[in-house]
Amino acid sequence: MPQEYSKVLLDYDAIDIASVQLSGEDVYLELRGDNGARTELRLENMYRLHADGQKKSLQHSYVLYTRDGLRITGWPQTVNRAVDGQWPSLTPLVAHYLPDSDQSRRAFLSTARPEDIQVKFITPSRDGEKQVKVTIKGKPVSRHENNNPTLVPHFLQLAQVGTKFSTQMQGDKRNNTLSTTLLPGDEENNRLWHRHSKDSLKGKGGADRYQVHAGAREVEIDNQDDGSENDGEIAQDILMLPWDFEDMRIAQQGLDVVLTHASDPHSHPTVRIKRFMQHKNNRHLWLQDKNGVIDELQVTAKHQLLFYGLGEEAKPVHQEAARASSLLLEAMSGFTSSRHSSPDPAIPALLVRIDPSAASLGGIPAKSIRIQMQN
Numbered sequence: 443m444p445q446e447y448s449k450v451l452l453d454y455d456a457i458d459i460a461s462v463q464l465s466g467e468d469v470y471l472e473l474r475g476d477n478g479a480r481t482e483l484r485l486e487n488m489y490r491l492h493a494d495g496q497k498k499s500l501q502h503s504y505v506l507y508t509r510d511g512l513r514i515t516g517w518p519q520t521v522n523r524a525v526d527g528q529w530p531s532l533t534p535l536v537a538h539y540l541p542d543s544d545q546s547r548r549a550f551l552s553t554a555r556p557e558d559i560q561v562k563f564i565t566p567s568r569d570g571e572k573q574v575k576v577t578i579k580g581k582p583v584s585r586h587e588n589n590n591p592t593l594v595p596h597f598l599q600l601a602q603v604g605t606k607f608s609t610q611m612q613g614d615k616r617n618n619t620l621s622t623t624l625l626p627g628d629e630e631n632n633r634l635w636h637r638h639s640k641d642s643l644k645g646k647g648g649a650d651r652y653q654v655h656a657g658a659r660e661v662e663i664d665n666q667d668d669g670s671e672n673d674g675e676i677a678q679d680i681l682m683l684p685w686d687f688e689d690m691r692i693a694q695q696g697l698d699v700v701l702t703h704a705s706d707p708h709s710h711p712t713v714r715i716k717r718f719m720q721h722k723n724n725r726h727l728w729l730q731d732k733n734g735v736i737d738e739l740q741v742t743a744k745h746q747l748l749f750y751g752l753g754e755e756a757k758p759v760h761q762e763a764a765r766a767s768s769l770l771l772e773a774m775s776g777f778t779s780s781r782h783s784s785p786d787p788a789i790p791a792l793l794v795r796i797d798p799s800a801a802s803l804g805g806i807p808a809k810s811i812r813i814q815m816q817n
Contacts, residue, residue, distance in 0.1 A: 450505065454475070498520065559577070604621065619653065
């Protein structure tokens, strides 16, 4: 890992970055000015050439901040020379939208009430421009004519990470990770911001991961996927929660399922899974607690909600359940865990589910549902 990094504040919008090129040990950015002028920015000594002449390693990282609020990171740690002698592209890089760094909207955001501000990430299903749209009371704001949104160039991946304001995130047909924000600072300050916020996460196609961090904000998840963007295949998604299953309460509200912390709901997020009871296209979802334990949220043939969380009687099998969770993650993500290997990364017959007397979890704690080991 590189030991040093430098911040670079660009008086340019993200779309004004015309190209990113590696030459020798330096990286060159071509920038387009508002008046059409071209500027070349050189980031010195970013990469070091190995003695064999076939590899370069990142030795000094730069974090770029654009005028319209994008923080650009994700430089490759190493690049290898191709057989034709050419060096590969350094892109795609990763862009995070940070409202506090958005100079183009600072005047609007500093005077508006936080609860009136909404950020929306627009990710086209097909090839097209990614955008960041900021509204106040439903009206778009920007320094641009007609209040156009922030445009994200094709060589940047727009990270689906929430902001301190209400944020709408949407994936595409690929495997996406959509995450609520984890705010820096003291706990009370975080609670204050979270109270103003409601995040909406929509995964769409692919095997998606929803990451919900701590904080008393509302989170809505739309997990609808009919498989139309992946040749009819509906992938398994996962919802990563900031509590133990034993501390979780599950309730059905109409067609929605609502997850809350059982003993301290006011200090933790409220997670609403939209239309989960309506159709199988809205389900295909596994839950993971903060210890990495995974189990499936199901609907029975009698249209009752069913979840086999880790109950008090299951504490001795916690390690085996966690191992099963790791195996499932590997099967979903394609990445192998460094802790173990298995010839069959499917969910094992390790967890034998038992039919509880009350299948519907109408607001009862999840710890009343048991899990057992197979004999």
